[in-house]
Amino acid sequence: MRKHTCDVVVVGAGLSGLTAARLLHKHDLDVAVVEASDRVGGRAYTLENAEMGMISDQGATRCGPAMSTLWQLIKDVGVKVWQQKPTQMVYVTEDSVSRFTPTSLPTWNPLVRLDHYNIFSTMDRLANQVPPEEPWEAPSAQEWDSCTMKDFFDRTVWFKSVRRITDAFVSMLACAEPEEVSMLWFLWLMGQTGGGRFATLVNSNPPQYRVSGGMQQLYKILVEQLGDRVTLNCPVTKVENVEDGVLVTGDGATWEAKAVVLAVPPPCYSKISLSPALPEAFHHFTMGHAYKCTLYYKTNFWGNGDYPDCLAVNAFDDTVPGNKYPALTALITGRKAIEASQTSKEQRKDSICKCLAKAFSSEEAMQPLDYVEMNWNEEEYIGGGFSAYYPPGVLTRYKTLGRYNSTSRVFLAGAESATQGYGFLEGAVWAGKRAAEQVRSTE
Known part of the structure; x- marks a missing residue:
C-alpha cells in the first residue's frame, strides 16, 4: 500500500x-x-478518429459568455474557441415535419401560439419564485414538490402539439420524463439554467462557442x-x-x-x-438516461451553412472546423434512451437515420460514412447522463x-x-x- x-x-x-x-x-x-x-x-469526452480525420465531443460541448464562470476559466487558461452558428429548428412527428427559427413557432394557429407562450411564460414566472439556495422556501414549495411536471402539464397545456414540445423540453433538460421529476426541482433547475427562453423562441439564443480541438x-x-x-x-x-x-x-x-x-x-x-x-x-x-450519437456524411445535405436542430431526437449540426466530413449529432434522452438501450447499435443508427431522412427530405441521411455513440449510463464512474434529478x-x-x-x-x-x-x-x-x-x- x-x-x-x-x-x-x-x-x-x-x-x-x-x-x-x-x-x-x-x-x-x-x-x-x-x-x-x-x-x-x-x-466531457472528445473522441478522435485519426483515420477519418475527425474529432467529436461525445459529452459536454458548448460554452459561451452566458456561462460566466466557465467562460472566465476558458479565458484564464487561454484555450481557443470557435463560434457555433445560430440554429434552425426542425420538429418531426409521425405525420408532419415543421421548420422554424429562434424567432418564430412552427404554426400560425393563434391559439396554439398562445398556449405555447402561456406554458413557458408561466414556468418562467414560477421559477422566479424559487430561491436558488433554498428552493424549499418557495411560497408553494410543498404543493409543487408533491407533484410532477406531468401533473403540471396535464392541468396547464391545452394542445397536443404544445404538449409534445413541453415533454421534449423536460426530457432534454433533465434527461428524464415529466412524470419522473419533481415540479419544484424542475422549476428550480429552470432558474439555474436560463429559464424557458430556449424553448419559447422569443429571443435569439445567446452566442454559443465550442472549444477548438474538442x-x-x-x-x-x-x-x-x-x-x-x-x-x-x-x-x-x-x-x-x-x-x-x-x-x-x-x-x-x-x-x-x-x-x-x-x-x-x-x-x-x-x-x-x-x-x-x-x-x-x-x-x-x-441519474438521467442519455445517448450521444454522431453521424458523419459525405456532404452537408441539411443546408448551406445552417445549423439545424431536429427535436425528434434533438439532433444538431456537429460539423467541426478542420474535420474532413460534416456531421450531425443526435441526443437521445429519457424514456427514448432507455428504449434505445434495448436495441442494437445498428438499430439505433438506423432509427436516427430514418428520422433525419424525414426531417430533411434526403435519402443521403440513410448512408452515413461513420457512426459513433456514447451511452453515458454504461460509464461505470458516471452512471448516467447528463445530470441527476x-x-x-x-x-x-x-x-x-x-x-x-x-x-x-x-x-x-x-x-x-x-x-x-x-x-x-x-x-x-x-x-x-x-x-x-x-x-x-x-x-
Whole structure:
C-alpha cells in the first residue's frame, strides 16, 4: 500500500475537481487529484478518429459568455474557441415535419401560439419564485414538490402539439420524463439554467462557442498545470476523519491530508465509505438516461451553412472546423434512451437515420460514412447522463441541495452540488471554485 501526504485530496478529475485543484494549487497548497477511471474529463469526452480525420465531443460541448464562470476559466487558461452558428429548428412527428427559427413557432394557429407562450411564460414566472439556495422556501414549495411536471402539464397545456414540445423540453433538460421529476426541482433547475427562453423562441439564443480541438483540450491544459499531481485508475473507496486531518483510501494507495474535495457524480457516492456519512437526501439523486450519437456524411445535405436542430431526437449540426466530413449529432434522452438501450447499435443508427431522412427530405441521411455513440449510463464512474434529478418529495423533506453540512473536512464539488448552472459545465466550474474557497477558509 503506497502512502502519500498532501494538503488537499481532490476525488474526481472532471471539470469541477480539476477547477478546485487548479485554484488550490495556485494558492500554494499541495494537491493530489485521484480519479477512478483511465481518463480525466468526467462527463466531457472528445473522441478522435485519426483515420477519418475527425474529432467529436461525445459529452459536454458548448460554452459561451452566458456561462460566466466557465467562460472566465476558458479565458484564464487561454484555450481557443470557435463560434457555433445560430440554429434552425426542425420538429418531426409521425405525420408532419415543421421548420422554424429562434424567432418564430412552427404554426400560425393563434391559439396554439398562445398556449405555447402561456406554458413557458408561466414556468418562467414560477421559477422566479424559487430561491436558488433554498428552493424549499418557495411560497408553494410543498404543493409543487408533491407533484410532477406531468401533473403540471396535464392541468396547464391545452394542445397536443404544445404538449409534445413541453415533454421534449423536460426530457432534454433533465434527461428524464415529466412524470419522473419533481415540479419544484424542475422549476428550480429552470432558474439555474436560463429559464424557458430556449424553448419559447422569443429571443435569439445567446452566442454559443465550442472549444477548438474538442472540450478535452480544456482538461488537458488543466492537467498540464497540475503536473504529476493527477492519479488515474485509482477508485477511492474510503474517506474518514482522523486526528488532524483526513485519510483517503484508494486502490493500492492512501493519502493523508488536511481536507478532501469530493467531486464525483451522485452514483459514486455509494461507492465511497464516508465518515461521517452523507445526508440521506444524497441517496435520492437519480441519474438521467442519455445517448450521444454522431453521424458523419459525405456532404452537408441539411443546408448551406445552417445549423439545424431536429427535436425528434434533438439532433444538431456537429460539423467541426478542420474535420474532413460534416456531421450531425443526435441526443437521445429519457424514456427514448432507455428504449434505445434495448436495441442494437445498428438499430439505433438506423432509427436516427430514418428520422433525419424525414426531417430533411434526403435519402443521403440513410448512408452515413461513420457512426459513433456514447451511452453515458454504461460509464461505470458516471452512471448516467447528463445530470441527476430529484423525484417528488425529496427537496421539502430533506431540505438540502448537494451540500455536506457537517463538521468534517470533506467539501463537495461536482455539477450536482451547484446552485448555479446545476448539472452543466457552468455548474461544475462554479462548484469547484466554491469548494476551493471553502477549503482555503478553513486554513
